[in-house]
Amino acid sequence: MNKNRSATNQAELTPLRELCARIGGDPLLTQASTGNSSIKLEGVLWIKASGEWMANAIHEDILIPLDLAEVKERVKHKVDPAERYTRASIETAMHAVLPHRVVLHVHCVNTIAWAVRQDAPVQLEHQLDGLRWQWISYVPSGLPLAWEIEKVLSVSPDTDVLVLGNHGLVIGGNDCGAVEDLLSQVQQRLAICPRQAGPTDYAALAEIADGSSWDLPDDDAVHALGTDAISRAVLSGGLRYPCQSIFSTSSTRGLFRSVPCPDPKDQSESRYCTRPFLIIEGCGFIVSRTMTPAQRAMMSGLARVIQRISSSAPLRYLTDEEVANSSSMIASRYRERADAIRHSSAP
Numbered sequence: 001m002n003k004n005r006s007a008t009n010q011a012e013l014t015p016l017r018e019l020c021a022r023i024g025g026d027p028l029l030t031q032a033s034t035g036n037s038s039i040k041l042e043g044v045l046w047i048k049a050s051g052e053w054m055a056n057a058i059h060e061d062i063l064i065p066l067d068l069a070e071v072k073e074r075v076k077h078k079v080d081p082a083e084r085y086t087r088a089s090i091e092t093a094m095h096a097v098l099p100h101r102v103v104l105h106v107h108c109v110n111t112i113a114w115a116v117r118q119d120a121p122v123q124l125e126h127q128l129d130g131l132r133w134q135w136i137s138y139v140p141s142g143l144p145l146a147w148e149i150e151k152v153l154s155v156s157p158d159t160d161v162l163v164l165g166n167h168g169l170v171i172g173g174n175d176c177g178a179v180e181d182l183l184s185q186v187q188q189r190l191a192i193c194p195r196q197a198g199p200t201d202y203a204a205l206a207e208i209a210d211g212s213s214w215d216l217p218d219d220d221a222v223h224a225l226g227t228d229a230i231s232r233a234v235l236s237g238g239l240r241y242p243c244q245s246i247f248s249t250s251s252t253r254g255l256f257r258s259v260p261c262p263d264p265k266d267q268s269e270s271r272y273c274t275r276p277f278l279i280i281e282g283c284g285f286i287v288s289r290t291m292t293p294a295q296r297a298m299m300s301g302l303a304r305v306i307q308r309i310s311s312s313a314p315l316r317y318l319t320d321e322e323v324a325n326s327s328s329m330i331a332s333r334y335r336e337r338a339d340a341i342r343h344s345s346a347p
Protein backbone atom coordinates (compact mmCIF):
# COMPACT_ATOMS: atom_id res chain seq x y z
CA MET A 1 0.00 0.00 0.00
CA ASN A 2 1.57 3.35 -0.99
CA LYS A 3 1.91 6.17 1.53
CA ASN A 4 -0.85 8.46 0.19
CA ARG A 5 -3.32 5.63 -0.04
CA SER A 6 -2.47 4.50 3.42
CA ALA A 7 -3.00 8.06 4.79
CA THR A 8 -6.38 8.29 3.03
CA ASN A 9 -7.42 4.95 4.42
CA GLN A 10 -6.43 5.94 7.94
CA ALA A 11 -8.57 9.10 7.65
CA GLU A 12 -11.51 7.03 6.43
CA LEU A 13 -11.07 4.58 9.29
CA THR A 14 -11.56 7.27 11.93
CA PRO A 15 -15.38 7.42 11.65
CA LEU A 16 -15.53 3.63 11.90
CA ARG A 17 -13.31 3.62 14.98
CA GLU A 18 -15.53 6.25 16.59
CA LEU A 19 -18.65 4.29 15.74
CA CYS A 20 -17.11 1.11 17.17
CA ALA A 21 -16.20 2.90 20.40
CA ARG A 22 -19.75 4.21 20.83
CA ILE A 23 -21.23 0.78 20.17
CA GLY A 24 -18.64 -0.99 22.30
CA GLY A 25 -19.57 1.24 25.24
CA ASP A 26 -23.23 0.26 25.10
CA PRO A 27 -23.98 -3.01 26.95
CA LEU A 28 -27.27 -3.26 25.04
CA LEU A 29 -25.33 -3.59 21.77
CA THR A 30 -22.14 -5.49 22.45
CA GLN A 31 -20.53 -7.46 25.22
CA ALA A 32 -16.79 -8.11 25.60
CA SER A 33 -15.27 -8.93 22.20
CA THR A 34 -18.58 -9.79 20.54
CA GLY A 35 -19.74 -7.91 17.49
CA ASN A 36 -17.58 -6.74 14.63
CA SER A 37 -17.34 -4.08 11.99
CA SER A 38 -15.63 -3.51 8.66
CA ILE A 39 -15.12 -1.04 5.87
CA LYS A 40 -14.11 -1.77 2.27
CA LEU A 41 -11.60 0.77 0.97
CA GLU A 42 -9.93 0.43 -2.42
CA GLY A 43 -9.85 -3.33 -2.47
CA VAL A 44 -8.93 -3.63 1.22
CA LEU A 45 -11.28 -5.11 3.79
CA TRP A 46 -10.51 -3.45 7.12
CA ILE A 47 -12.07 -5.70 9.70
CA LYS A 48 -12.10 -5.95 13.47
CA ALA A 49 -9.46 -8.32 14.79
CA SER A 50 -10.70 -11.40 16.60
CA GLY A 51 -10.91 -11.04 20.36
CA GLU A 52 -10.56 -7.24 20.37
CA TRP A 53 -13.21 -5.21 22.16
CA MET A 54 -15.03 -2.61 20.09
CA ALA A 55 -14.99 -0.41 23.17
CA ASN A 56 -11.19 -0.03 22.70
CA ALA A 57 -11.42 1.13 19.06
CA ILE A 58 -10.06 4.64 19.68
CA HIS A 59 -6.98 3.74 21.69
CA GLU A 60 -6.09 0.35 20.23
CA ASP A 61 -5.51 -0.82 16.69
CA ILE A 62 -8.49 -3.14 16.48
CA LEU A 63 -8.89 -3.07 12.66
CA ILE A 64 -6.70 -5.16 10.40
CA PRO A 65 -6.38 -4.89 6.58
CA LEU A 66 -7.07 -7.90 4.35
CA ASP A 67 -7.07 -8.19 0.57
CA LEU A 68 -10.80 -8.23 -0.25
CA ALA A 69 -10.45 -10.13 -3.54
CA GLU A 70 -8.36 -12.80 -1.83
CA VAL A 71 -10.88 -13.18 1.01
CA LYS A 72 -13.76 -13.50 -1.47
CA GLU A 73 -11.80 -16.07 -3.47
CA ARG A 74 -11.37 -18.19 -0.35
CA VAL A 75 -15.09 -18.03 0.44
CA LYS A 76 -15.82 -19.11 -3.15
CA HIS A 77 -13.52 -22.09 -2.70
CA LYS A 78 -15.16 -23.04 0.58
CA VAL A 79 -12.16 -22.08 2.70
CA ASP A 80 -12.96 -19.99 5.77
CA PRO A 81 -10.80 -16.83 5.61
CA ALA A 82 -10.73 -16.73 9.43
CA GLU A 83 -8.71 -19.95 9.37
CA ARG A 84 -6.09 -18.40 7.08
CA TYR A 85 -6.03 -14.97 8.74
CA THR A 86 -6.14 -16.11 12.32
CA ARG A 87 -6.16 -12.55 13.69
CA ALA A 88 -9.28 -11.65 11.74
CA SER A 89 -12.84 -11.79 13.08
CA ILE A 90 -14.55 -15.18 12.82
CA GLU A 91 -17.20 -13.37 10.76
CA THR A 92 -14.73 -12.22 8.08
CA ALA A 93 -16.50 -14.30 5.40
CA MET A 94 -19.81 -12.58 6.19
CA HIS A 95 -18.29 -9.10 5.93
CA ALA A 96 -16.69 -9.98 2.58
CA VAL A 97 -19.86 -11.28 0.93
CA LEU A 98 -21.97 -8.28 1.98
CA PRO A 99 -21.75 -5.66 -0.79
CA HIS A 100 -22.02 -2.67 1.57
CA ARG A 101 -19.03 -0.44 2.09
CA VAL A 102 -19.57 -0.37 5.87
CA VAL A 103 -20.87 -3.44 7.72
CA LEU A 104 -21.69 -3.66 11.42
CA HIS A 105 -22.59 -6.79 13.35
CA VAL A 106 -23.82 -6.45 16.93
CA HIS A 107 -25.19 -8.74 19.62
CA CYS A 108 -27.99 -6.27 20.23
CA VAL A 109 -29.89 -7.32 23.36
CA ASN A 110 -33.31 -6.25 22.06
CA THR A 111 -32.74 -7.99 18.71
CA ILE A 112 -31.64 -11.22 20.39
CA ALA A 113 -34.71 -11.21 22.64
CA TRP A 114 -36.77 -11.41 19.42
CA ALA A 115 -34.37 -13.63 17.49
CA VAL A 116 -34.56 -16.50 20.02
CA ARG A 117 -38.31 -16.87 19.41
CA GLN A 118 -39.68 -19.60 17.18
CA ASP A 119 -42.11 -17.08 15.72
CA ALA A 120 -39.46 -14.38 15.20
CA PRO A 121 -39.91 -14.05 11.39
CA VAL A 122 -43.66 -13.39 11.84
CA GLN A 123 -43.21 -11.01 14.79
CA LEU A 124 -40.46 -9.07 13.03
CA GLU A 125 -42.55 -8.73 9.88
CA HIS A 126 -44.65 -6.30 11.86
CA GLN A 127 -41.86 -4.67 13.90
CA LEU A 128 -39.56 -3.97 10.95
CA ASP A 129 -42.22 -3.22 8.35
CA GLY A 130 -40.92 -0.80 5.75
CA LEU A 131 -37.22 -1.54 6.29
CA ARG A 132 -35.22 -3.60 3.78
CA TRP A 133 -34.63 -6.45 6.15
CA GLN A 134 -34.33 -10.23 5.92
CA TRP A 135 -34.40 -13.08 8.43
CA ILE A 136 -31.59 -15.67 8.51
CA SER A 137 -32.38 -18.83 10.48
CA TYR A 138 -29.65 -19.94 12.85
CA VAL A 139 -26.48 -21.25 11.23
CA PRO A 140 -23.01 -21.36 12.76
CA SER A 141 -20.70 -18.35 12.36
CA GLY A 142 -18.13 -18.33 9.57
CA LEU A 143 -18.69 -19.88 6.14
CA PRO A 144 -22.20 -21.33 6.78
CA LEU A 145 -23.49 -17.89 7.78
CA ALA A 146 -21.79 -16.19 4.82
CA TRP A 147 -23.36 -18.68 2.41
CA GLU A 148 -26.85 -18.17 3.86
CA ILE A 149 -26.42 -14.42 3.49
CA GLU A 150 -25.30 -14.82 -0.13
CA LYS A 151 -28.43 -16.88 -0.80
CA VAL A 152 -30.72 -14.22 0.69
CA LEU A 153 -28.94 -11.41 -1.19
CA SER A 154 -29.29 -13.24 -4.49
CA VAL A 155 -33.07 -12.97 -4.07
CA SER A 156 -33.20 -9.58 -2.26
CA PRO A 157 -30.06 -7.65 -3.27
CA ASP A 158 -31.19 -4.36 -1.73
CA THR A 159 -31.24 -5.80 1.82
CA ASP A 160 -29.42 -3.69 4.40
CA VAL A 161 -30.67 -5.21 7.68
CA LEU A 162 -30.26 -8.87 8.60
CA VAL A 163 -31.67 -10.42 11.74
CA LEU A 164 -29.70 -13.57 12.58
CA GLY A 165 -31.75 -16.24 14.37
CA ASN A 166 -30.43 -17.04 17.88
CA HIS A 167 -27.54 -14.69 17.24
CA GLY A 168 -27.89 -10.95 16.51
CA LEU A 169 -28.09 -8.16 13.99
CA VAL A 170 -26.18 -7.08 10.87
CA ILE A 171 -26.48 -3.64 9.26
CA GLY A 172 -24.88 -2.49 6.02
CA GLY A 173 -24.58 0.97 4.51
CA ASN A 174 -22.50 3.27 2.40
CA ASP A 175 -20.95 5.09 5.33
CA CYS A 176 -20.84 5.00 9.13
CA GLY A 177 -23.55 7.66 9.48
CA ALA A 178 -26.04 5.66 7.41
CA VAL A 179 -25.26 2.50 9.38
CA GLU A 180 -25.65 4.22 12.74
CA ASP A 181 -28.96 5.82 11.69
CA LEU A 182 -30.33 2.49 10.56
CA LEU A 183 -29.10 0.82 13.74
CA SER A 184 -30.93 3.34 15.88
CA GLN A 185 -34.14 2.86 13.85
CA VAL A 186 -33.97 -0.91 14.33
CA GLN A 187 -33.19 -0.51 18.02
CA GLN A 188 -36.20 1.74 18.55
CA ARG A 189 -38.52 -0.65 16.73
CA LEU A 190 -37.27 -3.72 18.58
CA ALA A 191 -37.01 -2.15 22.02
CA ILE A 192 -38.55 -4.26 24.80
CA CYS A 193 -39.04 -3.02 28.34
CA PRO A 194 -37.11 -5.31 30.74
CA ARG A 195 -39.19 -7.15 33.33
CA GLN A 196 -39.03 -5.81 36.87
CA ALA A 197 -37.07 -8.24 39.05
CA GLY A 198 -37.44 -8.80 42.78
CA PRO A 199 -35.04 -7.11 45.22
CA THR A 200 -31.49 -8.42 45.50
CA ASP A 201 -30.60 -9.86 48.92
CA TYR A 202 -27.20 -8.19 49.21
CA ALA A 203 -26.83 -9.20 52.86
CA ALA A 204 -27.25 -12.91 52.07
CA LEU A 205 -24.90 -12.67 49.08
CA ALA A 206 -22.25 -10.85 51.13
CA GLU A 207 -22.46 -13.54 53.81
CA ILE A 208 -21.95 -16.31 51.24
CA ALA A 209 -19.08 -14.44 49.59
CA ASP A 210 -17.37 -13.52 52.86
CA GLY A 211 -14.00 -15.26 53.10
CA SER A 212 -14.75 -17.41 50.05
CA SER A 213 -13.65 -17.46 46.43
CA TRP A 214 -16.96 -15.87 45.45
CA ASP A 215 -17.54 -12.21 44.77
CA LEU A 216 -20.49 -9.94 44.03
CA PRO A 217 -20.66 -8.77 40.39
CA ASP A 218 -19.98 -5.12 39.50
CA ASP A 219 -23.11 -5.02 37.34
CA ASP A 220 -26.24 -5.04 39.53
CA ALA A 221 -28.45 -5.94 36.53
CA VAL A 222 -27.13 -9.52 36.63
CA HIS A 223 -28.84 -10.25 39.97
CA ALA A 224 -32.17 -10.41 38.11
CA LEU A 225 -31.14 -13.89 36.91
CA GLY A 226 -31.64 -15.06 40.50
CA THR A 227 -34.35 -12.74 41.76
CA ASP A 228 -36.80 -13.11 38.88
CA ALA A 229 -38.63 -16.46 38.71
CA ILE A 230 -39.48 -16.11 35.01
CA SER A 231 -35.84 -15.43 34.16
CA ARG A 232 -34.75 -18.49 36.12
CA ALA A 233 -37.22 -20.66 34.21
CA VAL A 234 -36.23 -19.25 30.81
CA LEU A 235 -32.55 -19.66 31.57
CA SER A 236 -32.76 -23.24 32.81
CA GLY A 237 -34.22 -24.46 29.50
CA GLY A 238 -30.98 -24.46 27.53
CA LEU A 239 -28.73 -22.28 25.43
CA ARG A 240 -30.24 -19.60 23.27
CA TYR A 241 -27.15 -18.31 21.53
CA PRO A 242 -23.59 -19.59 21.18
CA CYS A 243 -21.98 -16.83 23.22
CA GLN A 244 -23.27 -18.50 26.35
CA SER A 245 -20.86 -21.33 25.62
CA ILE A 246 -17.97 -19.09 26.65
CA PHE A 247 -18.43 -20.68 30.06
CA SER A 248 -18.34 -24.31 29.12
CA THR A 249 -18.61 -26.64 26.18
CA SER A 250 -19.82 -29.68 28.08
CA SER A 251 -21.87 -29.10 31.20
CA THR A 252 -23.34 -25.72 30.32
CA ARG A 253 -26.92 -26.71 30.93
CA GLY A 254 -26.49 -27.37 34.64
CA LEU A 255 -24.43 -24.23 34.95
CA PHE A 256 -27.37 -21.96 34.20
CA ARG A 257 -29.71 -23.68 36.68
CA SER A 258 -30.30 -21.73 39.81
CA VAL A 259 -29.53 -23.12 43.25
CA PRO A 260 -31.40 -22.56 46.53
CA CYS A 261 -29.88 -19.97 48.82
CA PRO A 262 -27.14 -21.94 50.61
CA ASP A 263 -26.52 -21.73 54.31
CA PRO A 264 -23.12 -20.02 54.61
CA LYS A 265 -22.11 -22.70 57.11
CA ASP A 266 -22.72 -25.60 54.76
CA GLN A 267 -20.17 -26.67 52.21
CA SER A 268 -21.57 -24.65 49.31
CA GLU A 269 -18.19 -23.37 48.25
CA SER A 270 -16.71 -26.81 47.78
CA ARG A 271 -19.93 -28.19 46.30
CA TYR A 272 -20.02 -25.54 43.58
CA CYS A 273 -16.31 -24.83 43.35
CA THR A 274 -16.07 -25.75 39.66
CA ARG A 275 -18.73 -23.26 38.67
CA PRO A 276 -17.74 -19.79 37.40
CA PHE A 277 -20.91 -18.32 38.92
CA LEU A 278 -23.97 -19.17 40.99
CA ILE A 279 -27.53 -18.06 40.29
CA ILE A 280 -29.16 -18.06 43.72
CA GLU A 281 -32.94 -18.31 43.94
CA GLY A 282 -34.52 -15.21 45.40
CA CYS A 283 -31.13 -13.72 46.34
CA GLY A 284 -29.15 -12.79 43.26
CA PHE A 285 -25.91 -13.71 41.60
CA ILE A 286 -22.34 -14.31 42.71
CA VAL A 287 -19.25 -14.85 40.59
CA SER A 288 -16.05 -16.74 41.08
CA ARG A 289 -13.11 -14.37 41.50
CA THR A 290 -11.49 -16.24 38.62
CA MET A 291 -14.23 -15.21 36.20
CA THR A 292 -12.65 -13.14 33.42
CA PRO A 293 -13.77 -9.63 32.39
CA ALA A 294 -15.05 -11.15 29.11
CA GLN A 295 -17.17 -13.70 30.97
CA ARG A 296 -18.55 -11.02 33.30
CA ALA A 297 -19.53 -8.87 30.31
CA MET A 298 -21.24 -11.84 28.67
CA MET A 299 -23.32 -12.45 31.81
CA SER A 300 -24.37 -8.80 31.80
CA GLY A 301 -25.59 -9.18 28.23
CA LEU A 302 -27.31 -12.47 28.96
CA ALA A 303 -29.19 -11.05 31.95
CA ARG A 304 -30.43 -8.15 29.81
CA VAL A 305 -31.66 -10.52 27.09
CA ILE A 306 -33.42 -12.85 29.54
CA GLN A 307 -35.18 -9.92 31.26
CA ARG A 308 -36.73 -9.11 27.88
CA ILE A 309 -38.08 -12.58 27.10
CA SER A 310 -41.67 -13.12 28.23
CA SER A 311 -42.82 -16.30 29.93
CA SER A 312 -45.24 -17.04 27.09
CA ALA A 313 -42.73 -16.62 24.24
CA PRO A 314 -42.21 -19.81 22.22
CA LEU A 315 -38.43 -20.14 22.41
CA ARG A 316 -36.04 -21.85 20.08
CA TYR A 317 -33.18 -23.27 22.07
CA LEU A 318 -30.02 -24.36 20.30
CA THR A 319 -29.84 -28.12 19.79
CA ASP A 320 -27.01 -30.09 21.41
CA GLU A 321 -25.52 -30.61 17.97
CA GLU A 322 -25.63 -26.89 17.18
CA VAL A 323 -23.98 -26.10 20.47
CA ALA A 324 -21.28 -28.69 19.89
CA ASN A 325 -20.68 -27.79 16.23
CA SER A 326 -20.86 -24.07 16.28
CA SER A 327 -19.67 -22.85 19.59
CA SER A 328 -16.42 -24.60 20.35
CA MET A 329 -14.50 -22.30 18.03
CA ILE A 330 -16.21 -19.20 19.38
CA ALA A 331 -15.74 -20.36 22.94
CA SER A 332 -12.08 -21.16 22.44
CA ARG A 333 -11.44 -17.82 20.75
CA TYR A 334 -13.12 -15.90 23.57
CA ARG A 335 -11.34 -17.92 26.16
CA GLU A 336 -8.00 -17.42 24.43
CA ARG A 337 -8.48 -13.68 24.44
CA ALA A 338 -9.91 -13.64 27.94
CA ASP A 339 -6.84 -15.49 29.17
CA ALA A 340 -4.59 -13.05 27.35
CA ILE A 341 -6.33 -10.12 29.03
CA ARG A 342 -6.09 -11.79 32.42
CA HIS A 343 -2.39 -12.43 32.00
CA SER A 344 -1.60 -9.01 30.64
CA SER A 345 -3.48 -7.31 33.47
CA ALA A 346 -1.85 -9.45 36.14
CA PRO A 347 0.43 -7.39 38.40
Ligand SMILES: [Zn+2]
Nearest residue numbers: 035105167168
Ligand atom coordinates in the same frame (compact mmCIF):
# COMPACT_ATOMS: atom_id res chain seq x y z
ZN1 LIG B 1 -21.96 -12.58 16.31
